[in-house]
Amino acid sequence: MYDSYDSIVIGAGVMGSAAAYHLAKDGRRVLLIEQFKVGHTHGSSHGGSRIIRYTHDDVAYVRLMPAIFELWRRLEAESGIPLLQMTGGLYLGPEDEAFLCGAQQALQTLQYPYESLSPTELPARFPQFRIPSGWLALYQEQSGILAATRCVETLARQAVRCGATVREQTQVQAVRPEGGGVAVRLAGAGGEETVYAAQAVITAGPWTQRLLAPLLPYALPLQVTHQQVAYFAVEQPDLYAVGRCPLYIFTALPHFYGFPIFERAGEIKVGMELVGTVVDPDAPRTAMDTAIPELSAAIERTLVGVRPEPTRVELCLYTETPNHHFIIDRHPEHPQILIAGGFSGRGFKFGIAVGRLLADLAASAPGVYESEFWLPRFAVTRFAH
Ligand SMILES: Cc1cc2nc3c(=O)[nH]c(=O)nc-3n(C[C@H](O)[C@H](O)[C@H](O)COP(=O)(O)OP(=O)(O)OC[C@H]3O[C@@H](n4cnc5c(N)ncnc54)[C@H](O)[C@@H]3O)c2cc1C
Known part of the structure; x- marks a missing residue:
């Protein structure tokens, strides 16, 4: 059933495009789905500029910054496009x-x-x-x-160069865990269809809660x-x-x-x-x-x-989120579904590292959190009550 894709990434803002980029680089068969066009202006990742900085009042984030700058520089080198x-x-x-x-x-x-x-x-x-x-x-x-829209477009383009498929103007209606994998219902110009994969990555930005509400026993305070x-x-x-x-x-x-x-x-x-x-x-x-x-x-x-x-x-x-810490984790009951949301007004700079972290989680067994970008504060279960 899961012959077509290893990972379906839902939402091509900076987080989803970065996830698709890293997953495709890792050799996964990736489908990246965007309800508008990549680079659109309806979400959170568009525009000409975002701040990236070491300066932060939380040492855990500052510690990540050299590796994050390095990832953006590597993307520039691979694509030949100036981004930073x-x-x-x-x-x-x-x-x-x-x-x-x-x-x-x-x-x-x-x-x-x-x-x-x-x-x-x-x-x-x-x-x-x-x-x-x-x-x-x-x-x-x-x-x-960071030249924001250019970063998103470059991540998506590099994902395609590594073998990913991008479907624009296609909306995900629902994600359903099925037989250890996922069934993802889509609606686009050609009508409705269901695609299957081993994993889904939900990076839907402001629309995250809408996709997750039927999947979680508790509401995320987004x-x-x-x-x-x-x-x-x-x-x-x-x-x-x-x-x-x-x-x-x-x-x-x-x-x-x-x-x-x-x-x-x-x-x-x-x-x-x-x-x-x-x-x-x-x-x-x-x-x-x-x-x-x-x-x-x-x-x-x-x-x-x-x-x-x-x-x-x-x-x-x-x-x-209430304390502005991001949510990046596996679904607590369906580990084949990964979630990344709540990136507030400072998520863009971390985007390329969030993509790496999602690809690391996708490659490891449930319960294993081996990634240089993992912080326990990202756990989705902090909202369980
Ligand atoms: C004014 C402003 C200034 C900012 N300044 C900075 C800054 O200086 N530095 C910094 O680091 N960060 C900054 N940020 C924050 C940063 O831009 C965001 O945290 C980041 O862009 C969030 O990205 P995202 O991928 O989670 O969301 P989005 O960019 O919104 O992406 C989500 C995508 O999912 C798609 N989608 C949703 N639902 C579906 C569905 N059902 N089917 C298909 N597709 C779907 C959406 O269309 C969208 O493209 C700023 C944000 C804003 C708004």
């Missing part, structure tokens, strides 16, 4: 702020270098930024930008929220050019992040996480205009020579 632009990163906030304290501790523990700049030292080094007294700016070199980023014109483009301007994350008042000029000539992209805007992933989306004035005010206070009216707003979705 190093920029350095500035992390700015009150001196006693939890993220900054935790990040310094984690970097020190692993002996990764960083610099601390005071409010008076900062403008001499990075004249684009202003912070009040009592704040600090932490500069860490191992920070950069919350889908509307998010947006905005572009702002700068007065002196050379000041915000890559090479002079690092990426930046302000950790307080309000928390926002941004990039040097990277995607659009003369403009920077800046985003602020929106809280409490829970949505249905299929509902029509519109920009949340009320959030823009707060972002514009923060830009006026902290970034030099940036016009505070946005030129363009782009929309996206987060899928979050």
Whole structure:
């Protein structure tokens, strides 16, 4: 019955495309299914840029970063496509702020270098930024930008080069454990059909809960929220050019992040996480205009020579667990079904490693977690009660 495929991967965002890439590289027969087209703009993985950084307040994640950078670099080398632009990163906030304290501790523990700049030292080094007294700016070199849509398309293309099949505009209606394998019901332009495989990998992003609800005895507390980023014109483009301007994350008042000029000539992209805007992933989306004035005010206070009216707003979705730790595991009762979801606003950088971890889990016996990227906090059973 399972002659056609070893693994059916459901969802070609960064996680599913990376899983298909690693599984196909491992010699598995892979079918990657996407309800839209690879690189579409309805989920979480689209756009021109995502931050990748060593700087994190949790040493377990920092420890993974060198290997993750290496995997992205290897994908660039294999495909011949540039995906990662190093920029350095500035992390700015009150001196006693939890993220900054935790990040310094984690970097020190692993002996990764960083610099601390005071409010008076900062403008001499990075004249684009202003912070009040009592704040600090932490500069860490191992920070950069992943060209998001290009990464997803490259992962899917490399998966195909290694033998995977991609079916676009095909929606998975249901996954059913059957005889030790899986039966996956599809609906596409040609109507409905059922395909069979030894394993299924569910990487459906904001739609994860919909596919998993009939399969799990308990609901996963995944919350889908509307998010947006905005572009702002700068007065002196050379000041915000890559090479002079690092990426930046302000950790307080309000928390926002941004990039040097990277995607659009003369403009920077800046985003602020929106809280409490829970949505249905299929509902029509519109920009949340009320959030823009707060972002514009923060830009006026902290970034030099940036016009505070946005030129363009782009929309996206987060899928979050309550403590923001990802879910990457086998189904507790049907180990032939693998699950990866809840990647919130920081999952992209880990995507290529999540794919590796899923391929490692697919290759090992139930109960075995031998992968350099496995962390016990990813277990799905933490939500069982
Ligand atoms: C505005 C914004 C900024 C971000 N910034 C960063 C950042 O700077 N750094 C960082 O590391 N991360 C960042 N993230 C987070 C990161 O982008 C996400 O965590 C990541 O893209 C999630 O990928 P995914 O594959 O899980 O989900 P998705 O990209 O949504 O992929 C899921 C896919 O599954 C498909 N699918 C779902 N159901 C079905 C079905 N039934 N049948 C077929 N296909 C299906 C969907 O169409 C979709 O393509 C950001 C996210 C947003 C929204």
